[in-house]
Every structure is written in structure tokens, then in C-alpha cells.
Amino acid sequence: MKTRMEQLQADMMTKGVFTRYERRQMKYLTKANEAQRQYVRAALPANHLALRWMETCGEVGDYGNIDYCGVPLCPRCHMRERAVQTGKAIKKIFCGAANEELAFATILLPPQLDFSGMTDLVENEKRRLRTFIDRQRKKDARWNDFQLLGWWEIDRMSFGDFETCGRNTRLALDALGFPLMEAPDKTIWRPHLHAIVRKGGLTTEEIASALRKETHTAKYQVDIQPFRAYRDAGDNIQNIVRYCLKFRIECDYKRPDAQDFIEAEQADEAKPAERNWWPAEDIRAYVDWLCVERSGFQSLRVFIGQAKSNSATNSQRVVSSSVSIAEEIEDGEASLNSIPDRSVTRKGIDEMKAHAVISDMSGTFVVEDRGVASRGGVGVFDMENGLTRYVYNNIVQDTNWTDAIVDMPLPILDTELLLIDPAAISKTSRYAGNVITLSERLRSIMALKQASGVPRRDMMQP
Structure with missing residues (x-):
């Protein structure tokens, strides 16, 4: 039960006594959050x-x-993040x-004994969802408005804890490969995705049936519930x-139930209770995965938007599929609590390889799933953490669009032209429009000097 002073402090925070900026400057958390x-x-x-x-x-x-700090287990940061995400979901x-x-x-998703394969598991599931929705949109236009x-x-x-779970939970865990024989105190991690979906032209039953039929066949693996009709949509989203x-x-x-979470949480806070924390080694493992291997809040968010309209231009279609690139970027966009330069995540690398189009001065190359098809003097270097570095080798390029003989820097007499080897100047440039590179230009100058009888020592003179 809250004391009168604690209730007064709570009312001052929620009844508009302080501005948003003033609330942000308050350093101290409630007792439960500080604990x-x-x-x-x-x-x-x-x-x-x-x-x-x-610190x-x-x-x-x-x-x-x-x-x-951007650590998801920090109450200050996850309360700030949920306020931002709530506003974005409701207003945008x-x-x-x-x-x-x-x-x-x-x-x-299948239970895991540690975090060694957790990243691959969630990233594969994210790609599987996008592929599934893309396939559904090709078969049924009603999926275009799905979000x-x-x-x-x-x-x-x-x-x-398995025996204390409910019937449906036990059936789901058993179908997803819950380990049969382990030590009683062994930690088991249960990854899952909670999401708000916009049904578009579909019904709840149709979406659940399609997911269970094609990609998620385990019992009770997929659960989709309609929003509470007696509450405003914005309040449901906030919960x-x-x-x-x-x-x-x-x-x-x-x-508690997700759509009644705020009321249940407030009632839970009013009841004094001894808190039974996770073991310290599990906290360390979870923080390592969230903040070292991943990038905090940014890597936990999954967003799949509506399909692009058919009026998209051809250039847009080159770098997008029905699940647009803009949606994939938004999926991992930097939140206010993202952890900059603290880890290199694997988010979007496969999608980038599948769709990215990069242009240079002499042509365009596309990064494909296997290897790189390049042209135009572009060097591709494989770096660590799945990054690829693109270097344009032809930094200095002569862009004279005139004939090489007319634009020759040295004066050449008409009688000397007869002594020049025609093969030295008849070679066409490998670039369109007779654009020649600096190296080609220097070689042609040296060939002309040599053919005209200029001494070798003068070839390097300007």
C-alpha cells in the first residue's frame, strides 16, 4: 500500500504539475524501479x-x-522507450x-538452453514472416494492407517449472522441443514475439489459420486475439x-493479460511483496545478448508495413519488393535509447545483400546473395561482422570528350604525325563517349613521344 507521500508524488507526476522536460530531469526513480x-x-x-x-x-x-544508458533492463530507459514507441504506434x-x-x-519460438543461437533464431523468424507475408500478398490482394x-x-x-505451467503452455512447449532431460535448476529461455497487427481486409481467423498452416504448425504456437471493444483503440495500443x-x-x-496490463500493473504495485529476482548469472547472460551481441531496444523491434502501391516507378522496384526496403530500415531504426557504436548487429545484412543497388562513376553493380557482380574499377573487400567495403579505384579520371590527337598537350608537327605508330593512338577508350582515364592518357603521351623520337630521359618531363 502506498503511503500518502508516495501517492502525492505519483499524482504530481501524472496530473500535469511538471512539464515533460521537467519530468525528464528528475533523476530519482520509484523504490520498485530503483530496486x-x-x-x-x-x-x-x-x-x-x-x-x-x-553508472x-x-x-x-x-x-x-x-x-x-540504453540498457533494456534499466527502468528509466525502458519506460522512456515504451513512451516513445507508444506515441509512434498511436500517432503514426x-x-x-x-x-x-x-x-x-x-x-x-522453440525454447533455448542458452543465447548462443538466439540471434539466428529471431532473425530467421523475422525473415520467415516477411517471406510469408510477401507470398500471401501475391496470392491475395487483401494482404496488401496488413501491418x-x-x-x-x-x-x-x-x-x-514445466509442471506448473498451464495445459496449453505445456502442449506448446512440448511441440516446440522443450528438453526432456535436464538438471532441475537449468535455465531455459523462451523467446516469443508480441505484436499489434492491422488486419486490413482479413479476419482474425484467416490470419491465424494462414500462419498455422504454412509456417507455424506447432500446437498453440500462434495466438491472435481481437482488441477489446469496450476500450478506445489508443488505450488498447498503450496497454x-x-x-x-x-x-x-x-x-x-x-x-497479466496484455490488454489489461496497465490496470493490473497498478494493482500489483499497490501490494507489498518480496521480489524473487532472476539469478545473477541469468541477468548477465541476458544483458550480454541485449547490449553486447545485439543493439538494445533497436534490435528487439519488428515492423512490417503495408505493401507499396502499384504506381511505384521502375527505379523504386529495383530496390524493393512487396515488403518494402523502407519497412526493413524502419524495423531497425535507431530509437531514442539505441546503443550507438556499441555493437554491430546482423540486422538487415541479408536483406541488404538481396536488394542493395550501388552506383559509381562508370557503372552500377548490384550486391547479390552470393558474391558481387561489379564493373567500373570498384574494389570489394569483405570486412568483419558481415560488413562489406566498396572502394572506387579510379579516383582521378580525365573527362575530356574530344579527340586524343587534337587535345594532345605537346605540339606535334604535321610531318611528325607520319612517324607516329597509328596503333598507339587508334585504340578506343573502354569508356563510352571516348572518355579516357588518366593512365590511358599518360600511356598515349609516352607512346607519341617515343614514336616521334623524343629521348627516353625526357619522357617523364612535364
């Missing part, structure tokens, strides 16, 4: 990168700038959508975004 922040810090080793980022989180600089992505057009979807906005969530459970970005790390935390 989680301190526990995460205590679970990390002294030399961990995320610990150094969290200065919330501090205000000399010029009024606020430092944010699903602007004007009614409850009848929206639904809440959950997709379960999906979601976030990855990783739940933790022990092997012994779901908060549910997706809750980042609670208690072993016995009771997860």
Missing part, C-alpha cells in the same frame, strides 16, 4: 560495459543534456485505426506496448 536498477548493476561484473553505461544514466550535463503507424481493424498476436508492429521478449524458466516492453526480471512475476 531493479540496483539489482541489475549488482549482477554485472565490475568491468562490464553495460555497468559503466548505467551515469539519468545525469544532467552542463548544457542540460540527459545521459541514458496505426493512426485512425479502429478496434475492429487491430488485433494482438503472440508467436512462440505488424512487435517486439521480441525472452522469458526465463527452470526445468522444474500492449507496455506489456511488450515490461522487462520484468522476477521469477514469480504474474503476467
Whole structure:
């Protein structure tokens, strides 16, 4: 139960006493949020990168700038992130959508014993979803208005918790390959995707049936629920975004229904209880995956937008499919809490290789799935972390569009032209329009000098 002072502080934060900028400058969190922040810090080793980022989180600089660590388990940062994502979902992505057009979807992925294959698992699932939607749009135009906005969530459970799960959860975990024999205290990670979907011209049953039929065949792997009709669509979206970005790390935390999350969370906060935190080694493993291998909030967001209209130009179609490149960029766009230059993620590398078109001075080459087809003096170097570096080797290029003999820098007499080897000057440039490179120009000058009898020592003189 909150004390009168705690209730007064809560009312001052929510009743418009402070401006948004003033609220952002308040350094201190509530007791419950500060307890989680301190526990995460205590679970990390002294030399961990995320610990150094969290030390200065919330501090205000000399010029009024606020430092944010960007660690998803930091309450200050994930509350800030969910506010940003809530506003973006309501005002931009699903602007004007009614409850009848929206639904809440959950997709379960196979349980994992550690984070070694977690990145490949979620990235493969993201590509599979995009491929599935692209295939559906080719068969049925009603899928063109389908949209999906979601976030990855990783739940933790022990092997012994299996028997305490509900019937449907046990059936789903068993169908997805829950390990049969493990140590009782072994941690098992349960990745899944929570998402808001705009149904377009489809029904909830049609979307769920298509997913279960083609890509997600395990029992209870896909669950799609319509929005609550008695609540405003914006309130439903706010509840779901908060549910997706809750980042609670208690072993016995009771997860309420997503569409009633705010009310249930407020009721839960009013009840004093001893918090049963995750083990410290699990906190470290989760933070390592979120902030070192991945890029924090940025890598958890999944967005698939509406199909592009048929009026797109040919140049746009070269670099896009029915699931547009703009959507893929938006999927990993830098959020306010993204972690800059702290890790190189694998997001979008395969999509970039499949669609990217790069132009240079003498031509264009396309990055394909296997290898690079290039022309025009472009060097391609494979770098670490899946990056590719493109270097244009022909930096200096002579762009004279005139005949090589007329534009010769040295004066040549008519009688001397008869002594010049015609083969030395009759070679056409390998570039269109008789554009010659600097190296070709120098070779032609030397050939002309040699043919005209100029001494060898003078060939290098200007």
C-alpha cells in the first residue's frame, strides 16, 4: 500500500504539475524501479560495459543534456522507450485505426538452453514472416494492407517449472522441443514475439489459420486475439506496448493479460511483496545478448508495413519488393535509447545483400546473395561482422570528350604525325563517349613521344 507521500508524488507526476522536460530531469526513480536498477548493476561484473553505461544514466550535463544508458533492463530507459514507441504506434503507424481493424498476436519460438543461437533464431523468424507475408500478398490482394508492429521478449524458466505451467503452455512447449532431460535448476529461455497487427481486409481467423498452416504448425504456437471493444483503440495500443516492453526480471512475476496490463500493473504495485529476482548469472547472460551481441531496444523491434502501391516507378522496384526496403530500415531504426557504436548487429545484412543497388562513376553493380557482380574499377573487400567495403579505384579520371590527337598537350608537327605508330593512338577508350582515364592518357603521351623520337630521359618531363 502506498503511503500518502508516495501517492502525492505519483499524482504530481501524472496530473500535469511538471512539464515533460521537467519530468525528464528528475533523476530519482520509484523504490520498485530503483530496486531493479540496483539489482541489475549488482549482477554485472565490475568491468562490464553495460555497468559503466548505467553508472551515469539519468545525469544532467552542463548544457542540460540527459545521459541514458540504453540498457533494456534499466527502468528509466525502458519506460522512456515504451513512451516513445507508444506515441509512434498511436500517432503514426496505426493512426485512425479502429478496434475492429487491430488485433494482438503472440508467436512462440522453440525454447533455448542458452543465447548462443538466439540471434539466428529471431532473425530467421523475422525473415520467415516477411517471406510469408510477401507470398500471401501475391496470392491475395487483401494482404496488401496488413501491418505488424512487435517486439521480441525472452522469458526465463527452470526445468522444474514445466509442471506448473498451464495445459496449453505445456502442449506448446512440448511441440516446440522443450528438453526432456535436464538438471532441475537449468535455465531455459523462451523467446516469443508480441505484436499489434492491422488486419486490413482479413479476419482474425484467416490470419491465424494462414500462419498455422504454412509456417507455424506447432500446437498453440500462434495466438491472435481481437482488441477489446469496450476500450478506445489508443488505450488498447498503450496497454500492449507496455506489456511488450515490461522487462520484468522476477521469477514469480504474474503476467497479466496484455490488454489489461496497465490496470493490473497498478494493482500489483499497490501490494507489498518480496521480489524473487532472476539469478545473477541469468541477468548477465541476458544483458550480454541485449547490449553486447545485439543493439538494445533497436534490435528487439519488428515492423512490417503495408505493401507499396502499384504506381511505384521502375527505379523504386529495383530496390524493393512487396515488403518494402523502407519497412526493413524502419524495423531497425535507431530509437531514442539505441546503443550507438556499441555493437554491430546482423540486422538487415541479408536483406541488404538481396536488394542493395550501388552506383559509381562508370557503372552500377548490384550486391547479390552470393558474391558481387561489379564493373567500373570498384574494389570489394569483405570486412568483419558481415560488413562489406566498396572502394572506387579510379579516383582521378580525365573527362575530356574530344579527340586524343587534337587535345594532345605537346605540339606535334604535321610531318611528325607520319612517324607516329597509328596503333598507339587508334585504340578506343573502354569508356563510352571516348572518355579516357588518366593512365590511358599518360600511356598515349609516352607512346607519341617515343614514336616521334623524343629521348627516353625526357619522357617523364612535364
